[in-house]
Amino acid sequence: MAAPVVDLVDVARTFDATPPVEALKSTTLAINEGEYVAIVGPSGSGKSTLLHILGLLDTPTDGTYILDGIDTSVLSERQRAGVRGSRIGFVFQSFHLLNHRTTVENVVLAELYSTASRSDRRRRAIEALEQVGLGHRLDAYPTTLSGGERQRVAVARALVGRPSLLLADEPTGNLDSTTTQSILDMFAELNGAGITLAVITHDPEVARRAQRRLSIRDGVVTSE
Amino acid sequence: MTLIDPAGGDVPGTGSPDPYYGALPDPLMVDGSSTRSRLAVKDLLAEVVISLTARPARTLLTAMGTVLGVAALVATLGLARTSGNQIVSRFDELEATQVSVQPQSRGFGGDNSRQTSFIPFDADDRLGRLNGVVAAGTISDVDVGGRLARSVPVNDPLGQNEYQIPVLAASGGLFDAVRADVLTGRVFDAGHDQRGDAVAVLGPGAARRLNITQVANAPTIFVGDEALVVVGVLADVDRKPELLNAITIPNELAKDRFGLQVPAEVLIETEIGAAELIGAQAPTALHPNDPDRLRASVPPSPTRTRSAVADDLNVLFLVLGGISLIVGALGIANVTLVSVLERTSEIGLRRALGATRRHIATQFLAESAALGLLAGIIGTSLGILTVVLVSANRVWTPVLDPILPLAAPLMGVVIGLVAGTYPAWKASSLEPIAALRGAE
Numbered sequence: 001m002a003a004p005v006v007d008l009v010d011v012a013r014t015f016d017a018t019p020p021v022e023a024l025k026s027t028t029l030a031i032n033e034g035e036y037v038a039i040v041g042p043s044g045s046g047k048s049t050l051l052h053i054l055g056l057l058d059t060p061t062d063g064t065y066i067l068d069g070i071d072t073s074v075l076s077e078r079q080r081a082g083v084r085g086s087r088i089g090f091v092f093q094s095f096h097l098l099n100h101r102t103t104v105e106n107v108v109l110a111e112l113y114s115t116a117s118r119s120d121r122r123r124r125a126i127e128a129l130e131q132v133g134l135g136h137r138l139d140a141y142p143t144t145l146s147g148g149e150r151q152r153v154a155v156a157r158a159l160v161g162r163p164s165l166l167l168a169d170e171p172t173g174n175l176d177s178t179t180t181q182s183i184l185d186m187f188a189e190l191n192g193a194g195i196t197l198a199v200i201t202h203d204p205e206v207a208r209r210a211q212r213r214l215s216i217r218d219g220v221v222t223s224e
Numbered sequence: 225m226t227l228i229d230p231a232g233g234d235v236p237g238t239g240s241p242d243p244y245y246g247a248l249p250d251p252l253m254v255d256g257s258s259t260r261s262r263l264a265v266k267d268l269l270a271e272v273v274i275s276l277t278a279r280p281a282r283t284l285l286t287a288m289g290t291v292l293g294v295a296a297l298v299a300t301l302g303l304a305r306t307s308g309n310q311i312v313s314r315f316d317e318l319e320a321t322q323v324s325v326q327p328q329s330r331g332f333g334g335d336n337s338r339q340t341s342f343i344p345f346d347a348d349d350r351l352g353r354l355n356g357v358v359a360a361g362t363i364s365d366v367d368v369g370g371r372l373a374r375s376v377p378v379n380d381p382l383g384q385n386e387y388q389i390p391v392l393a394a395s396g397g398l399f400d401a402v403r404a405d406v407l408t409g410r411v412f413d414a415g416h417d418q419r420g421d422a423v424a425v426l427g428p429g430a431a432r433r434l435n436i437t438q439v440a441n442a443p444t445i446f447v448g449d450e451a452l453v454v455v456g457v458l459a460d461v462d463r464k465p466e467l468l469n470a471i472t473i474p475n476e477l478a479k480d481r482f483g484l485q486v487p488a489e490v491l492i493e494t495e496i497g498a499a500e501l502i503g504a505q506a507p508t509a510l511h512p513n514d515p516d517r518l519r520a521s522v523p524p525s526p527t528r529t530r531s532a533v534a535d536d537l538n539v540l541f542l543v544l545g546g547i548s549l550i551v552g553a554l555g556i557a558n559v560t561l562v563s564v565l566e567r568t569s570e571i572g573l574r575r576a577l578g579a580t581r582r583h584i585a586t587q588f589l590a591e592s593a594a595l596g597l598l599a600g601i602i603g604t605s606l607g608i609l610t611v612v613l614v615s616a617n618r619v620w621t622p623v624l625d626p627i628l629p630l631a632a633p634l635m636g637v638v639i640g641l642v643a644g645t646y647p648a649w650k651a652s653s654l655e656p657i658a659a660l661r662g663a664e
Contacts, residue, residue, distance in 0.1 A: 048657075052657050055576065057575070057576065057656045057657050057660075058657060077580055077581065078260060078261050078580050078582075079260060079261075081261035081575070081578050081579060081580040081583075082260040082261035082262075082578060084261075084575075084576065084577075084578050085261055085577050085578015085579070086578065088576075090576045090577075092573075092660060094569070096569050096570075096572070096573040096576075096660065098570055098573075100274070100278035100279075101274065105274075109573075109574075109577060110577055112263065112267055112271070112574075112577065112578075112579075113261045113262060113263055113574075113577060113578035113579050113580075113583060114261075114262070114578065115262060118266075118267075157577075
């Protein structure tokens with residue numbers, strides 16, 4: 001059995017305050033390659049904290065996080081940024097597309113901070129957009145796209161770097177139920193093609209589609 | 225649906241190792257360029273161009289203050305150079321080589337020839353020894369006491385043949401000092417002067433009135449009862465035009481017959497560039513005991529002229545240009561800061577995509593520097609255009625320091641960098657988490 005993509009050992013995150021806030025209590029968690037995991041919890045449960053730690057956007061105050069075999073606790077800021085850019089693909093609730101750039105330019109941005117050549121970037125961006133079914137809207141601006149299409153662009157941007165982990169934070173939070181279903185269908189297909197997925201949501205409907213469900217409450221992660 | 229695969233190999237799965245990602249990287253390999261976050265200069269520049277062109281009107285308005293400041297500075301410096309050059313090229317060579325020495329006037333209405341003067345009769349010799357003097361001579365009005373001049377002593381009741389013609393006394397060197405052209409005959413020299421010869425040189429106006437057209441047979445004229453032999457007639461002089469209508473006689477003769485006491489003025493022709501020096505030395509050479517009694521008039525020096533122009537005109541405009549540069553820098557700083565706030569979610573996104581704090585700071589700094597460069601280039605162009613238009617209007621030759629068109633845009637870059645420092649720091653210190661949530 002290969003080493004897990006995500007390996008959290010006794011990871012905790014405490015915020016400095018009086019009294020200190022234990023947003024994430026000591027957690028041990030592994031996500032294997034090709035898994036589709038949903039992390040469910042109400043707001044304030046600590047799921048965003050877990051997301052940020054998984055996405056290397058925040059560092060745990062305790063414990064070890066090994067991503068793809070790399071011990072992230074010993075990395076410099078620049079190395080963390082590099083690992084984040086190359087091994088993690090983010091999908092956000094509010095898409096975070098740049099309105100002044102076309103669809104393909106938005107996707108190309110994913111590899112701006114890597115060594116990929118410009119022509120490779122563009123080719124891969126187009127491939128990623130075709131993969132999410134937007135090959136016909138390469139030069140459209142985000143403002144002319146529907147919510148579902150925008151989220152597809154965001155997914156394409158997350159896929160283009162060939163990440164080890166696709167991390168989605170409430171990916172359907174801004175979408176209607178029909179669009180939600182199509183995005184979830186797409187996630188299932190991506191997972192079927194071997195992508196490791198972690199979806200953070202408060203919506204049980206979204207969580208139901210995953211292979212494995214974890215719930216988080218008051219900073220404690222439990223398996224369902 | 226197929227998965228993208230840049231390497232063209234197998235899709236990574238739970239099965240066989242993928243050629244791309246199959247071998248899990250050793251933690252040390254993180255140091256390798258493949259994982260380390262980087263931002264190529266070319267990519268940075270492309271990002272800057274996209275950012276600045278996304279809102280062209282806003283970009284231009286932001287740059288406007290700096291544009292005006294740079295334009296004002298370039299135009300001021302360019303016009304100063306142009307007008308300074310104009311003054312020098314128009315500078316009169318005749319003026320520049322002339323020094324005249326006169327007694328220090330004492331009170332009002334003093335007649336110089338009557339006044340106790342300190343100019344010696346041997347001024348030519350004394351000044352001729354100074355390095356830089358080309359020619360020197362004295363000139364004085366002679367008071368002939370109302371005596372009239374005539375060419376022949378005939379009594380013709382029908383025609384006027386006696387005239388009131390001014391008489392001047394000169395030393396031999398004067399004619400060189402005024403650059404006299406001789407129409408016919410010759411001018412008198414130091415020998416005539418020393419011997420007290422009764423000779424005269426006529427200006428063309430005086431010669432016409434006295435009917436003297438040639439001097440081969442040594443015509444005689446009379447001033448009162450004094451007979452003078454005309455040795456020459458002048459064609460023209462460059463200085464002291466009063467010579468043209470006068471009878472000029474040697475000093476010694478004037479002293480002897482007309483009561484001239486001292487010369488009234490010394491006129492000196494100097495070499496180019498020596499005027500100021502000679503002006504300082506001449507009073508001492510002429511009257512070593514008390515040089516302060518003499519006053520030398522020298523032409524204004526070209527350097528002084530230029531600096532006077534620069535002082536008068538430029539300080540104000542340089543100050544105005546500097547102020548608008550400061551205002552321009554504040555404008556860039558302000559707008560960049562606002563755009564950092566507006567682009568909070570973009571900054572968070574970039575961090576999520578692998579940008580380091582340094583990358584974010586670099587991008588914002590580069591954007592404001594590019595804005596400064598743009599402003600510098602536009603401002604320099606406007607400034608040069610102003611210089612050219614003003615020059616065309618005044619029929620001047622525009623002159624620019626070649627450094628200026630290069631230094632001015634650079635100044636814009638510096639302004640942009642200074643203005644962008646705080647916003648860039650602000651942008652780089654945003655937490656990606658907060659930045660990503662802030663956009664919702």
